[in-house]
Amino acid sequence: MLRLTWVQPEDLVGHELRQAAQDGREPAALAAVERRWSAVGGRPAPARAGASPAAPDPALRALARDLLDELAALPSALAADEPTDLRAIRATCPDWPTRTTPAGPRRRSTVPPADAADGGTAGGAASQNGPAAEYDGHRPTDGAARPDAVRHGSPGHAGSADGAGPAGAAGAGEARLVARGGRGPGPAAPAPRSPEAQRSVLHAGWLGRAAGCVLGKPVEKLTLDGIRAIARATGNWPLRTWFTEVGLPADIAAAHPWNRRSRTTSLAETIDGAPEDDDLNYPLLNLLLLRRHGRAFGTADVAQLWLDELPAGRTFTAERVAYRNLLAGIEPPDTATHHNPFREWIGAQIRADVFGWTNPGDPGTAAELAHRDAVLSHTANGVYGAMFAAAVVAAAAGGGTDVHGCLRAGLAVVPPRSRLAEAVRFGIAEAAGADRAPEAFDAVVDRLHARYGPDHHWVHVLPNAALLAAALTHADGDFSASICRVVSGGWDTDSNGATAGSVAGLLAGSAEAIPAHWTAPLKNRLATTVAGLDGIGFDALATLTLEASA
Known part of the structure; x- marks a missing residue:
């Protein structure tokens, strides 16, 4: 019997009930949904696994889908403080950073301004209940080459x-x-690095x-007690090196x-x-993303890259839900909100690391690019x-x-x-x-x-x-x-x-x-x-x- 993790409706209800409570949705409405679910034999969310062990009655799965829709429709009391729209996010951040250091050679930024990047108004910001706006961007005209045929580096100095x-x-x-909450001194601006120094x-x-x-x-997936027990038993606590089962x-x-x-x-x-x-796969994918589309990539480009290069079995939690939604014909940014308790x-x-690696000393731009990637599968x-x-x-x-x-x-x-x-x-x-x-x-x-x-x-x-x-x-x-x-x-x-x-x-x-x-x-x-x-x-x-x- 196949039990597909992270996407089966009967396994998502328990997760959504917990997430909806954390979102600040109406407690009485959540309690009513939980009672209905429990009354017909619905289970809580699996504690550590991605799927419950047994298949449900078909009627239970149908009810799960309905309850997920009901829960998604409930308003969030935290929406004003936790927007997903980029312009609304920036409006809440009085110290949004600017580029602080010429760390290395950079082309002129093609990141669109906040109003273009979001495609909506700050007043229409969506939090947990609403979709994040998407910027499709312009495809680079210089046609960045695919690195598929790049020669792999030879083993190098290990440190x-x-x-x-x-x-x-x-x-x-x-x-x-x-x-x-204090700001402290701002970062100093060092001399620009050479390309070789930045490569290092x-x-x-x-x-x-x-x-x-x-x-x-x-x-x-181990508990904190389990991690401590293993490390202590092998003489590795406080943790200082690789885990081992020698002597365990x-x-x-x-x-x-x-x-x-x-x-x-x-x-x-x-x-x-x-x-x-x-x-490690996702940094590789986002490196491909930047090489193919440049900094003006849109969320739709991220989605297409996943479909082209990312095996569905290598996705988990919110990414698997978003992938399923794409295959069902749901477009970004709704991929992040439809039946997605993760x-x-x-x-x-x-x-997100690649967006920081490729924008050294420019945390604001790195965050904007990460936002464009993230709203495919996440909110707030x-x-x-x-x-x-x-x-x-x-x-x-x-x-x-x-x-x-x-x-x-x-x-x-x-x-x-x-x-x-x-x-x-x-x-x-x-x-x-x-x-x-x-x-x-x-x-x-x-x-x-x-x-x-x-x-x-x-x-x-x-x-x-x-x-x-x-x-x-x-x-x-x-x-x-x-x-x-x-x-x-x-x-x-x-x-x-x-x-x-x-x-x-x-x-x-x-x-x-x-x-x-x-x-x-x-x-x-x-x-x-x-x-x-x-x-x-x-x-x-x-x-x-x-x-x-x-």
């Missing part, structure tokens, strides 16, 4: 044995400015993203099984190059997660600031009264007030889980954004500390590890500045089902990314 990324100079004091930075960003992703892969007691292995698909590719003893992962999960955030806080990540990465790629300045740049593109902004500020404040010893981060994580764990799925953007901000703050720019802190905090471990690794890698400045025990096992090789790119080296990806920045 020094003991050098980590430099710690941020500002430290906890500046982080507390962010936690209290991008190489570190790609390697860092891959290393952080692979570190988190074997413990994805049988009872702990049985109680907390590894992610079954990652056990053979992502433990210390099994890593042989970077394995395929959606956290619209505020982490999926858009994991797609799900979109903000992508914009936040893109802006943080852009600030890190540009140089001239530390990790705390990068987080400030990220917050500057997020509506300040939104739940995403609140989550980021909370994570920063908790980490900034903690002792910097590695073991002290456990208490920070416990407070994050107490606040967000009971009411949010482990893939929702809010707990993961809070954890990402806390880990980056506590690690203070150090590469190893950044990826180990964030993965040790649980939830979406590979996605968070990837984003933290990208930021910390960029701040490190070169592949050689990342400790070799993180980079050597990756063997300068990335596995992927994205056509023409399987086995590509991270050095070659840095070159392609630099070309997309020019």
Whole structure:
């Protein structure tokens, strides 16, 4: 019996009931829907899996579709503070960032102004109930070449044995400015980098993203208690290196099984190059997007690229719902709202790094491009997660600031009264007030889980954004500390590890500045089902990314 994950109506109702409550929809109406669903045998949402184990009665599936429509029609009390329309988002952000540094050669921006990018008015902004406006853009006239036939880079230098990324100079004091809402000093504008120097930075960003992703892969879906039990039993707590099952007691292995698909590719003893992962596939896809369409791409171009290059089986949560909607003839941006309870999960955030890598020192433009991509599948806080990540990465790629300045740049593109902004500020404040010893981060994580764990799925953007901000703050720019802190905090471990690794890698400045025990096992090789790119080296990806920045 086939049980397709993430799209079956009977599995979506429970998720939608929880998301609708988080959206601020009418409690009495939600309670009435929940009673109707329970009365006919409807189940709660699967806790960690993408599908319930048994097929429902056909009548139950029909009712599920009707209830999803009813829930979507309920107004959100948070709509004014959490718009999805880009112009409305920018209207809430008084400190929207401008380009701060000439980090490297760039062509003149073709990003449309906010009014053109949205195709609507700020007053018509849609939040959870309404569609995000789309900009179709102009196709570039120079016809960017496809990189499918690009020669893959040869294995390169993996990094020094003991050098980590430099710690941020500002430290906890500046982080507390962010936690209290203060702006702090703006980033300095360093001298422009040469193309080769910027390529080196991008190489570190790609390697860092891959290393952080692979570190988190074997413990994805595990509980926080499970992650801690495994690491402690193998002498790896506080987390400082790859997970291993060497020396893992049988009872702990049985109680907390590894992610079954990652056990053979992502433990210390099994890593042989970077394995395929959606956290690495989406940066590849968005690199293709920029090479084919340039900066004037539209959301429809993103949709077409997915249909052309992304196997449906490699999509999950909101992306799979959006993919299904495309196949059903639903056009963007309605793809993000139709029967999509995952619209505020982490999926858009994991797609955003390329927009930061290709806009170094320009977090505002990076956030606008990330928005255009995100609204295919997400709304409101799900979109903000992508914009936040893109802006943080852009600030890190540009140089001239530390990790705390990068987080400030990220917050500057997020509506300040939104739940995403609140989550980021909370994570920063908790980490900034903690002792910097590695073991002290456990208490920070416990407070994050107490606040967000009971009411949010482990893939929702809010707990993961809070954890990402806390880990980056506590690690203070150090590469190893950044990826180990964030993965040790649980939830979406590979996605968070990837984003933290990208930021910390960029701040490190070169592949050689990342400790070799993180980079050597990756063997300068990335596995992927994205056509023409399987086995590509991270050095070659840095070159392609630099070309997309020019």
